[in-house]
Amino acid sequence: MNIRSLTRGDGVVIGAAVLLFIASFLDFYSCEGDYCGDVPNGWDDKLFPVLPSIFLAGLIAAGLIVASRFQPAGRKLAGLGLDQWGTALAVFAAWSALWTLIGGLDLDKGIGQILGFIAALALAAGAVLSQTLPALKAPLMGTPGPQAPSPYGAGQAPGYGYPAQHGAPSPYGAQPGQPGQPGQPGGQQPYGGPQQAVQQPGPGAPQPGGEFAPFWFAVPVTRPLYAEDGSPTAIAELAPGTWYLAVDQRGQALVAQTQDGRRGVLQDTTGIQRG
Numbered sequence: 001m002n003i004r005s006l007t008r009g010d011g012v013v014i015g016a017a018v019l020l021f022i023a024s025f026l027d028f029y030s031c032e033g034d035y036c037g038d039v040p041n042g043w044d045d046k047l048f049p050v051l052p053s054i055f056l057a058g059l060i061a062a063g064l065i066v067a068s069r070f071q072p073a074g075r076k077l078a079g080l081g082l083d084q085w086g087t088a089l090a091v092f093a094a095w096s097a098l099w100t101l102i103g104g105l106d107l108d109k110g111i112g113q114i115l116g117f118i119a120a121l122a123l124a125a126g127a128v129l130s131q132t133l134p135a136l137k138a139p140l141m142g143t144p145g146p147q148a149p150s151p152y153g154a155g156q157a158p159g160y161g162y163p164a165q166h167g168a169p170s171p172y173g174a175q176p177g178q179p180g181q182p183g184q185p186g187g188q189q190p191y192g193g194p195q196q197a198v199q200q201p202g203p204g205a206p207q208p209g210g211e212f213a214p215f216w217f218a219v220p221v222t223r224p225l226y227a228e229d230g231s232p233t234a235i236a237e238l239a240p241g242t243w244y245l246a247v248d249q250r251g252q253a254l255v256a257q258t259q260d261g262r263r264g265v266l267q268d269t270t271g272i273q274r275g
Contacts, residue, residue: 005069005222005239006140009130013090013123017062020093020119024055026112041112053096058120061089065127069222072237087127094124139221139240216243216275217254225256225264235264243275 024042028050031039040046042055064086071082080088097117101109130136218241224234236258238244247263248255254266 005237006066007069007130007136007221008138008140009126009133009136010066010069011140012126012130012136013062013065016119016123016126017059020055020058020062020116020123023112023115023119024051026115027110028112028116030108030110039110042116050096050100054093054100054116054120057089057096058093058123061086061093061127062123064089072234083127083131087124087131090120090124090127094120097121137221141241212249214245214247217246217256218243218273218275219266220271220273223266223268225258225262225266227264228255230265236262238266 026041027039028041028044028047029039042051045051064082068082068086077085094117097113097120101113101117126136219238221240223238225236225238227233227235238256238258242259244259245257246254246266247257250265252269254269255263256266257263
């Protein structure tokens with residue numbers, strides 16, 4: 001589970017779900033006087049079906065949307081993705097809360113009912129707009145920046161994609177942090193280019209001689225990895241904050257390898273961070 005897979009829209013959904021949970025324990029109606037008795041909240045069976053149609057529907061919707069971020073791309077339940085089910089439930093919860101606010105019993109609206117409607121509306125808005133609004137599609141935690149090399153020749157920080165961690169040979173011909181290579185502080189040769197090179201090629205660009213040089217990269221937002229045979233089905237999902245190995249290039253796309261050894265095509269390479 002990688003928390004960097006969450007977006008700002010997911011943060012809105014989580015915050016709205018917390019607010020909805022709090023509202024479920026507050027008075028659903030307002031009543032003053034000696035004859036009011038106990039004022040029910042969202043969990044009181046006297047208000048059925050308020051609990052399943054608003055509060056439980058909203059909480060389950062938030063859980064499905066967040067859970068979908070940690071599932072492989074393409075996984076579906078009854079033909080729909082978990083985020084699609086969550087979005088539908090969130091809209092249903094907001095719709096139900098609206099009708100209890102403008103209809104229902106002829107009683108004064110309580111803080112639980114008003115706050116529940118606001119939370120359900122925010123939940124539905126976050127679920128819908130996070131799919132289309134660029135500001136909400138951005139990573140919640142941000143993408144980690146490149147780490148400065150150690151002056152003592154130490155390996156890179158732990159994380160998938162660094163050969164020093166797994167004991168495998170570097171695709172660039174030298175281990176990260178290995179001294180004696182010119183080109184950057186600490187003697188590291190960036191990206192495995194020739195020692196005489198003055199300017200390194202951009203991400204995914206062929207090396208001199210027409211040969212592709214593998215390199216490590218990270219994505220700024222969650223992106224699908226498609227099968228190499230060209231089928232539209234995603235075989236994996238690349239998450240921000242994790243390093244992946246680019247093993248080949250197909251036009252503007254990259255052939256990437258995941259942690260478990262699966263290979264696929266990353267079609268959207270805009271904004272990738274080269275390690």
